[in-house]
Amino acid sequence: MSPVQRLLSAAGISAASVIAFALPGITASAQEANSFTECREIADVEARLACYDGLADAIREIPEKEREEKLDQQPTVVQKKPTQEELDRLSQEDNLARQMEEDERWFGLENIFRREQKKKEVIEELVQPILAYRVLPLGNVRVVLENGQVWEQLESDDRRLQRIDDQFVQEANIRRGAMGSYFMKVEPLGDNIRVKRVQ
Incomplete structure (x- = not known):
């Protein structure tokens, strides 16, 4: 048994639960959240560090292509361009403020x-x-x-x-x-x- 596995088992976390989120076809976000939450709740500093190291190793084991696919699946935030009406209104407000200052x-x-x-x-x-x-x-x-x-x-x-x-x-x-x-x-x-x- 490796030192990381010993620390994880001492903390009550199985290596399978740490690596499970990295398997293809499984939604990782919930498992990642659970694993990180479990690691954060470990009181012993060395065991907590080993838990985080295990998570990092599991992430490194995911092939690069699958990581890129997961990133591509993330929702993209599209910034809405202001309409001409909104631009005109902002311009008028700016002009009024300048006029009052003057x-x-x-x-x-x-x-x-x-x-x-x-x-x-x-x-x-x-x-x-x-x-x-x-x-x-x-x-x-x-x-x-x-x-x-x-x-x-x-x-x-x-x-x-x-x-x-x-x-x-x-x-x-x-x-x-x-x-x-x-x-x-x-x-x-x-x-x-x-x-x-x-x-």
């Missing part, structure tokens, strides 16, 4: 760059987390938003924000007003101040 980038700058503003702005309101703020010498506030925009309170606006708390993230809600003006409301403070975009 509109957000230009929000508040249309008075400065009128010539470069080629399309009508569709955004009426912008909500962004506040990254930083600073109180300027005259008491007005400069706010830096998460998207990189910098907004400043107009000097003519004498309303003052309560202190912006650094402890938690606050949001600036900037909306369009009449005649090219903008109003910023810092949530949760609730005060509206007139602002202009400076960067």
Whole structure:
């Protein structure tokens, strides 16, 4: 009796069950699964390794031609090509996302760059987390938003924000007003101040 057979018999697995899945004409997938499961459940490391070695030897005994036939019998996954409708829909969604990004980038700058503003702005309101703020010498506030925009309170606006708390993230809600003006409301403070975009 070979050392592999002794280890297999000690583990309670017969050599026939290890090699059975390799015989031609027998569906191997269920037997392979059982054999691998049996090997995995062996507690002794050396016996488990011998079991796996026996499975590997059994696979090597299968003639190359039969292995190729078994591989050919595996179901092939055919990737479905997207229809023209799906491609058009994806393209429209991509264009809309780019348009929204572009509109957000230009929000508040249309008075400065009128010539470069080629399309009508569709955004009426912008909500962004506040990254930083600073109180300027005259008491007005400069706010830096998460998207990189910098907004400043107009000097003519004498309303003052309560202190912006650094402890938690606050949001600036900037909306369009009449005649090219903008109003910023810092949530949760609730005060509206007139602002202009400076960067």
